[in-house]
Amino acid sequence: MSLLIRPAMPEDCETIAYIEKLCFSSTEAAPLESIRERQKLFTHTFLVACLDTTIVGFINGCVTQQPHITDDLFHSTALHDDQAPTQMVFSLAVHPEYQHQGIAVRLMHAFIEIARMNKKKRLTLTCKKERIPFYEQFGYINEGLAQSTHGGSTWYNMTIDFPENQ
Template identity: 45%
Template sequence: MIEITIRNVQPEDFERVAEIETICFPAAEAATRESLKARIAAFPECFFIAEKEGVIIGFVNGCITNSPVIYDELFSSTQHHIPNGQNLAVFGLDVIPEYRRKGIAAQLMNHLILAAKNTGRKSVILTCKDQLVHYYESLGYVNNGLSKSTHGGSQWFDMTLTF
């Protein structure tokens, strides 16, 4: 496993975060620059950066909600963030291509899961495409079936990791 440093996002990380988002997600699904900037400002405690030798190579981000599933409005407005809510909702897990399949995503996700547990959350929720259901199940998530989310015009599955 590659050794990385995981830390909370800082405002000065914005440009690199925006660059990585465009690399990792199709345009219809990627967070906009404005949305990423708002997330960094609104909930840095739910936004973790992976660095290798001081270079940002990936990140995971989300917000806190009381909803048991992700709904599309969560992606576009930080107003839905409820700091004392029950669940941590994952918006994206991004790792640049040259560092994929090296355990970076799992390290980021495990860091986020631990943060959720340590702050008293009841679960971590996310949506993923069919080909990633097995991956998230390997991390302990349960597949709750097709999501009502139509984010980016794609079909998603609701996944939950309950503590």
Template identity: 50%
Template sequence: MIEVAIRAALPEDLDRITEIEKICFPPSEAASRESFRERIAAFPESFLVAEADGILIGFINGCATNNSFIYDDLFHSTKHHIPQGKNLTVFGLDVIPEYRRQGIASQLMQNFIQIARNTGRGSVILTCKDRLVHYYESFGYMNNGVSQSTHGGSQWFDMTLVL
């Protein structure tokens, strides 16, 4: 298995994070460079990157909220971040294709879940496409059904991991 370092995202990671997002998500769903800049500044404690051989290969990020489900405005503005919110969201779990199926996304998720526990959150929430429901269930997430989110014009499923 490849050696991976998980660490907090830094402002100097911005260009690579944006590049990875464009690889992992279609334009209608991908977050912008400016959005990532704001996220790193607003909630650096819940924005992690994965590095292999000094190269950024993936990341996970999300804000804190008191809501039980992700709503679309959360993706677009950090003003919805509630530092003491009871739930931690996952906006995206990105790993570039050539590093997939090596446990890197799992390492990012496990570190993220630990941050949620360490900060006293009640749950971690996310939305995902139908094809990924089973993957997130493997971490203990429960499928809450079709989400009200229509981010990027796609159908999403609400998932909750109660801590």
């Protein structure tokens, strides 16, 4: 089986929502309606990973003027602006049956490349403490505790700056 990474399509949204619910707590997971809205709007920044025709993972996020993720971004796409300097990662998830096979790594590398190609100044996300080393392998810098308390959790700001796009 070969892994294909491609833009998410409207017909992918139910599978994406299912994977999201498997990988995040009920208070953190985006509902299907939000995933559909993001897929329509984040045309360049919503990717799925497919093994043959099976969606096994995805990554998505808005583009905004803000330097870090705040909780309001999870609930409204109003601040999305394709021309803004900051690419965000809202979700990176791989179906549990396919984890630890390098799929999340491939999705992240593809997302980093898209941010560079789109001349973004930075790529940012929030993660839980135990996930910090995973993101550091891509060059993310831990910038400390995030303002976000999404889902009632404690998050850390992780950022990659692209000096070539400054």
